[in-house]
Amino acid sequence: MFFMIIIMIFVHWQLRWRKRAKANDYLLCLCCGYTLEGLPEEGTCPECGIEYCGQDCRMVWEKFCTRTHTPRPKTSARKMDVDQVE
Numbered sequence: 001m002f003f004m005i006i007i008m009i010f011v012h013w014q015l016r017w018r019k020r021a022k023a024n025d026y027l028l029c030l031c032c033g034y035t036l037e038g039l040p041e042e043g044t045c046p047e048c049g050i051e052y053c054g055q056d057c058r059m060v061w062e063k064f065c066t067r068t069h070t071p072r073p074k075t076s077a078r079k080m081d082v083d084q085v086e
C-alpha cells in the first residue's frame with residue numbers, strides 16, 4: 001500500500017511537470033524549473049542563479065515530456081529474427 005502511494009505521488013509529480021513545461025513552451029530552468037519565458041535566450045536564472053541556454057532547456061524538457069516507457073524486445077524475439085534472416 002505504501003509503495004502504491006509513492007508511485008502515485010511520483011506519477012502525479014511527473015504529469016504536473018510535463019504540463020507545466022508544455023505550457024511554458026519547454027522553456028524552464030533545468031535546475032529549479034523557473035519559467036524562462038520573456039528572458040534572453042542565454043543568461044542566468046533569476047530564481048537559482050545558474051547559467052542557462054534556452055535551446056538546451058527546450059531540448060531536455062521536450063525529451064522529458066515525450067519520453068515513453070516502451071519495453072525493449074526480448075532477447076529470444078531478437079534471436080528468432082536473426083534465425084529467420086539466415
Ligand SMILES: [Zn+2]
Pocket residue numbers: 029030031032033034045046047048049050
Ligand atoms: Zn533556476
